[in-house]
């Protein structure tokens with residue numbers, strides 16, 4: 494009996510048109526996409542199934558191309574309805590946080606450009622700047638070359654982590670920002686503080702990615 498059912502199912506699947514088969518393939522690949530973009534693709538697949546008809550049976554949808562900026566799905570033949578659905582996927586993913594699905598914008602994340610909301614971007618950006626700052630501290634020791642940051646040069650995410658007394662005030666303001674500077678050499682005494690915050694951010698980001 495089991496064999497009969499299995500055979501029946503195989504025959505049903507093989508009888509699907511190329512169009513429906515390619516919708517199934519896209520559905521199976523949705524798990525490989527950034528989690529925030531999966532609902533966008535899922536909605537598009539529902540819409541595509543709804544317009545399945547003999548005239549579209551020969552059209553195949555191509556594998557999703559995950560660009561930094563949006564999700565791109567193509568098709569093997571022009572069709573106004575299919576093209577409209579696929580265009581909406583590109584437009585919607587271009588402004589949807591790829592981590593959580595909330596509204597997002599393009600952001601420079603480390604060496605990549607990604608679509609993220611402020612809540613997902615903030616810990617990742619701070620982590621990036623902490624790593625960069627700590628590496629520069631190490632380089633300062635190795636090269637014995639003093640490096641200072643002016644207030645307006647330091648990434649704003651890092652400013653709250655610098656103790657008030659570590660800033661050397663030079664008086665006045667520069668373009669509206671306090672005219673103060675911080676020496677990387679002197680920041681070495683706070684290296685543990687940066688490491689601790691970096692580790693906490695790592696746990697937070699990893700936990701969010703597992704949700």
Ligand SMILES: [Zn+2]
Pocket residue numbers: 590591592593594595597609610611612613614
């Ligand atoms: Zn987000």
